[in-house]
Amino acid sequence: MADLETFRTETHQWLDANAPASIRGVGNTLLDGNWGGRKARYPNPDMKVWLDVMAARGWTAPEWPTQYGGGGLSKDEAKVLQQEMNALRLPAPLIGFGLTMIGPTLLQYGTEEQKHEHLPGIIKGEIRWCQGYSEPGSGSDLASLKTRAILEGDHYVINGQKVWTSFANLADWMFMLVRTDPEAKKQEGITFLLVDMQSPGVETRPIKLISGASPFCETFLTDVHAPARNVIFEVNKGWTVAKSLLNHERNMIASAFGTTAGKGRTMRDWAKEHLGLAGDRVADSAIRDRMAQYEMDSRAFRLTTERARDAAKAGRPPGPESSMFKIYGTELNQRRLELLVSIAGPHALGWEGPGFEDVELTLTRDWLRSRGNTIEGGTSEIQLNIIAKRVLGLPD
Amino acid sequence: MALVLTEDQELLAQTARDFVRTNSPVSRLRALRDGQEMGFSPDIWQEMAQLGWAGILIPEEYGGAGMGLADLAVVLEATGRNLAPEPFLSTVLLGGQLFTHAGSPEQKQAWLPGIATGEKILALAYQEARSRYDLNRVSTRATAEGDAWRLLGEKMQVLDGQNADALIVSARTSGEDNDQDGITLFLIAPDTPGVALIPQTRVDGRAAALVNLDGVKIDAESIVGTVGHGFQTLLHIVDLATVGLCAEMLGGMSQIFEDTLDYLKTREQFGVVIGSFQALKHRAANVFMEIELCRSAVMAAANAADAGESDLALLVSLAKARCSDAFVLATNEGVQMHGGIGMTDEHDAGLYMKRARAAEMTFGDAAWHRDRWARLRGY
Ligand SMILES: Cc1cc2nc3c(=O)[nH]c(=O)nc-3n(C[C@H](O)[C@H](O)[C@H](O)COP(=O)(O)OP(=O)(O)OC[C@H]3O[C@@H](n4cnc5c(N)ncnc54)[C@H](O)[C@@H]3O)c2cc1C
Ligand SMILES: Cc1cc2nc3c(=O)[nH]c(=O)nc-3n(C[C@H](O)[C@H](O)[C@H](O)COP(=O)(O)OP(=O)(O)OC[C@H]3O[C@@H](n4cnc5c(N)ncnc54)[C@H](O)[C@@H]3O)c2cc1C
Numbered sequence: 001m002a003d004l005e006t007f008r009t010e011t012h013q014w015l016d017a018n019a020p021a022s023i024r025g026v027g028n029t030l031l032d033g034n035w036g037g038r039k040a041r042y043p044n045p046d047m048k049v050w051l052d053v054m055a056a057r058g059w060t061a062p063e064w065p066t067q068y069g070g071g072g073l074s075k076d077e078a079k080v081l082q083q084e085m086n087a088l089r090l091p092a093p094l095i096g097f098g099l100t101m102i103g104p105t106l107l108q109y110g111t112e113e114q115k116h117e118h119l120p121g122i123i124k125g126e127i128r129w130c131q132g133y134s135e136p137g138s139g140s141d142l143a144s145l146k147t148r149a150i151l152e153g154d155h156y157v158i159n160g161q162k163v164w165t166s167f168a169n170l171a172d173w174m175f176m177l178v179r180t181d182p183e184a185k186k187q188e189g190i191t192f193l194l195v196d197m198q199s200p201g202v203e204t205r206p207i208k209l210i211s212g213a214s215p216f217c218e219t220f221l222t223d224v225h226a227p228a229r230n231v232i233f234e235v236n237k238g239w240t241v242a243k244s245l246l247n248h249e250r251n252m253i254a255s256a257f258g259t260t261a262g263k264g265r266t267m268r269d270w271a272k273e274h275l276g277l278a279g280d281r282v283a284d285s286a287i288r289d290r291m292a293q294y295e296m297d298s299r300a301f302r303l304t305t306e307r308a309r310d311a312a313k314a315g316r317p318p319g320p321e322s323s324m325f326k327i328y329g330t331e332l333n334q335r336r337l338e339l340l341v342s343i344a345g346p347h348a349l350g351w352e353g354p355g356f357e358d359v360e361l362t363l364t365r366d367w368l369r370s371r372g373n374t375i376e377g378g379t380s381e382i383q384l385n386i387i388a389k390r391v392l393g394l395p396d
Numbered sequence: 397m398a399l400v401l402t403e404d405q406e407l408l409a410q411t412a413r414d415f416v417r418t419n420s421p422v423s424r425l426r427a428l429r430d431g432q433e434m435g436f437s438p439d440i441w442q443e444m445a446q447l448g449w450a451g452i453l454i455p456e457e458y459g460g461a462g463m464g465l466a467d468l469a470v471v472l473e474a475t476g477r478n479l480a481p482e483p484f485l486s487t488v489l490l491g492g493q494l495f496t497h498a499g500s501p502e503q504k505q506a507w508l509p510g511i512a513t514g515e516k517i518l519a520l521a522y523q524e525a526r527s528r529y530d531l532n533r534v535s536t537r538a539t540a541e542g543d544a545w546r547l548l549g550e551k552m553q554v555l556d557g558q559n560a561d562a563l564i565v566s567a568r569t570s571g572e573d574n575d576q577d578g579i580t581l582f583l584i585a586p587d588t589p590g591v592a593l594i595p596q597t598r599v600d601g602r603a604a605a606l607v608n609l610d611g612v613k614i615d616a617e618s619i620v621g622t623v624g625h626g627f628q629t630l631l632h633i634v635d636l637a638t639v640g641l642c643a644e645m646l647g648g649m650s651q652i653f654e655d656t657l658d659y660l661k662t663r664e665q666f667g668v669v670i671g672s673f674q675a676l677k678h679r680a681a682n683v684f685m686e687i688e689l690c691r692s693a694v695m696a697a698a699n700a701a702d703a704g705e706s707d708l709a710l711l712v713s714l715a716k717a718r719c720s721d722a723f724v725l726a727t728n729e730g731v732q733m734h735g736g737i738g739m740t741d742e743h744d745a746g747l748y749m750k751r752a753r754a755a756e757m758t759f760g761d762a763a764w765h766r767d768r769w770a771r772l773r774g775y
Contacts (some may be wrong), residue, residue: 281770310399
């Protein structure tokens with residue numbers, strides 16, 4: 001414990017000395033965080049400075065082993081690092097699917113060669129990844145996917161279409177699921193493959209969301225070549241890897257959405273401003289009750305993620321019950337935004353232009369975007385099915 | 397403190413579960429309820445005390461184990477699983493904690509050892525006809541008569557009132573009915589002239605009594621704590637007791653949920669087990685999640701109580717609001733998913749449903765705690 005306190009002091013001093021002033025307090029969410037990659041733009045160049053100093057210590061991936069460029073920190077040290085970053089209002093230097101999805105998957109299933117090839121680029125924020133799972137005919141029933149890959153000598157030739165591929169247009173590499181054995185049972189003919197997005201035959205078309213942004217794409221693959229050494233784990237055993245990655249994805253979505261308290265003005269500030277006061281209390285008692293209910297549920301949720309972490313440290317790693325974090329975290333985020341919309345009232349109706357503050361316009365867009373949280377990464381209904389079957393043991 | 401049980405707590409939990417399974421089947425409740433007896437079994441209470449459970453919170457110098465609420469919580473979760481009605485709430489959590497935190501050395505010496513051995517039963521009379529969940533709404537009056545006090549008023553649903561060796565009564569020694577100042581706690585022997593104890597029959601079968609105080613004369617030594625400052629004491633003790641109650645509720649909701657799951661896996665309709673219907677699966681998964689959240693909240697509140705953390709009141713409100721809603725949900729869903737059989741008195745589901753409501757309405761329901769949370773958080 002004394003060591004941990006020393007670590008805390010040193011970390012705090014180092015962060016304070018090395019974090020550029022202009023990045024303190026900036027947003028840290030999936031919408032405005034730093035995703036890195038070859039196509040990254042840095043409106044604030046200090047963000048790139050911040051990325052580089054942190055990456056040099058491996059602190060973009062604090063718990064990954066040092067031999068691949070990670071920080072090599074223990075869980076406790078990583079927690080302290082996060083706490084000290086919060087204390088100094090420092091944003092994550094890097095976010096994205098490399099750190100949260102393909103990285104942990106490579107650590108578990110990759111060969112030494114694959115780890116050395118891909119992990120350093122993720123840690124330094126040089127390579128941005130996207131996820132090629134969903135297809136037009138295969139959403140919840142992912143294992144029915146049809147994109148075909150045929151081995152020709154030392155490489156695969158891929159043909160098919162992916163859809164809802166988030167940020168495919170900005171990504172450098174894609175991890176994807178392809179069908180390598182069309183005769184086998186549907187889960188047993190799937191392979192997990194890494195593809196360079198610059199390969200000839202890869203085409204992406206952005207799709208616009210209800211929130212007005214276009215962060216996801218249709219991805220077309222026509223005679224795309226990928227080296228056979230880019231297969232992760234074994235040929236036709238991709239479903240095992242895919243499920244493991246989905247667990248990482250669900251945890252990422254849950255923590256990203258379930259824990260952010262909202263930036264700048266708190267919900268309480270919004271409520272006092274829009275609804276007025278009765279004595280020293282928010283005047284509308286129905287909204288007050290919803291606020292308390294939201295805050296309490298969100299505290300209970302955070303405590304539950306802590307409890308899962310503590311249990312993992314005590315040697316009981318999370319199993320299928322992590323589906324509950326996906327459901328609950330995403331629903332909390334939706335509830336938060338629905339509640340803010342109720343609080344803001346007509347001020348939440350702006351789309352663009354005059355008469356609306358920037359925070360109000362952002363709220364409207366965030367609210368619309370949040371409706372996708374219970375769909376992406378496996379819908380809530382699918383998570384409920386998983387809990388019923390794998391945790392509660394209810395039959396098909 | 398980590399949100400996992402220590403090895404010692406795991407052991408204690410196992411012992412408690414085994415004891416409860418063997419000695420305290422839920423069916424016992426019907427006999428106790430129908431028997432018009434004292435509402436719990438003195439023999440089982442003796443055995444529980446011999447296992448050390450009644451003294452878990454009591455300091456070692458008074459014959460207890462000097463352990464914490466996080467330890468007692470694992471026992472209460474086990475007793476809660478089978479709705480055991482023994483007097484943990486009245487005697488261990490309310491009476492015992494009150495003396496431990498606010499009693500004079502003489503009062504501690506007189507009461508704490510007897511609580512630890514299971515010989516003494518206490519009852520805290522704080523609730524009145526229109527006080528709802530507010531400990532400051534006290535209209536029972538105590539007026540000074542020389543060195544003594546004279547009490548006039550009525551308390552209701554006093555847990556184990558009819559079984560108690562002593563009552564501790566909140567009464568107003570000054571101020572208006574809803575003031576926080578001016579409340580004093582009096583220790584009263586049940587056979588004092590002017591005290592009438594009238595047993596009340598509650599939906600959950602727990603022992604409770606109306607306590608009528610008709611000019612009861614009490615001397616000044618019988619005050620617990622100091623004159624006029626009883627409210628803050630009560631508030632703290634009730635917060636601590638609420639953590640224990642939540643642990644009991646957690647046990648109750650876990651058990652009825654597991655019973656329901658078993659039924660979903662065995663009852664067949666339409667040629668298949670009903671647990672294969674998605675309408676029921678999703679509802680079961682939902683109850684599962686709610687219980688998981690409760691468990692985290694209860695553990696956090698118990699840890700905060702033991703560590704004396706400053707956000708204890710917030711965490712208590714969190715635990716109680718969550719447990720109130722989830723226990724009611726788990727029992728409502730339990731009865732529904734059992735179909736017709738769940739509606740019968742012969743089946744246990746109804747007993748859990750009744751206990752869920754009674755526990756919900758003890759120490760504040762979910763809405764009351766949400767309102768307290770909002771006030772503590774400045775809105
Ligand atoms: C914002 C966003 C970003 C995304 N990013 C990516 C990405 O980067 N890469 C990627 O590969 N995919 C991505 N997706 C796709 C996402 O994984 C799928 O949308 C999701 O798996 C659901 O598939 P679907 O849209 O085909 O809906 P469907 O599977 O057709 O579902 C329609 C409805 O039916 C319900 N349903 C389906 N099956 C069952 C069942 N067995 N029981 C009960 N209900 C059922 C669903 O819950 C849903 O409500 C993204 C989606 C969104 C919204
Ligand atoms: C107060 C009361 C009075 C009654 N009076 C009469 C009477 O006068 N005459 C008479 O004949 N009957 C009477 N009944 C019986 C009543 O009609 C049955 O209890 C009811 O039809 C349910 O059947 P069950 O109890 O066998 O439950 P089950 O059918 O075993 O159902 C158990 C649970 O499974 C669910 N379930 C079952 N099948 C499905 C499915 N396909 N999809 C999703 N969920 C499913 C049910 O909704 C329920 O939640 C009475 C019942 C009660 C409670």
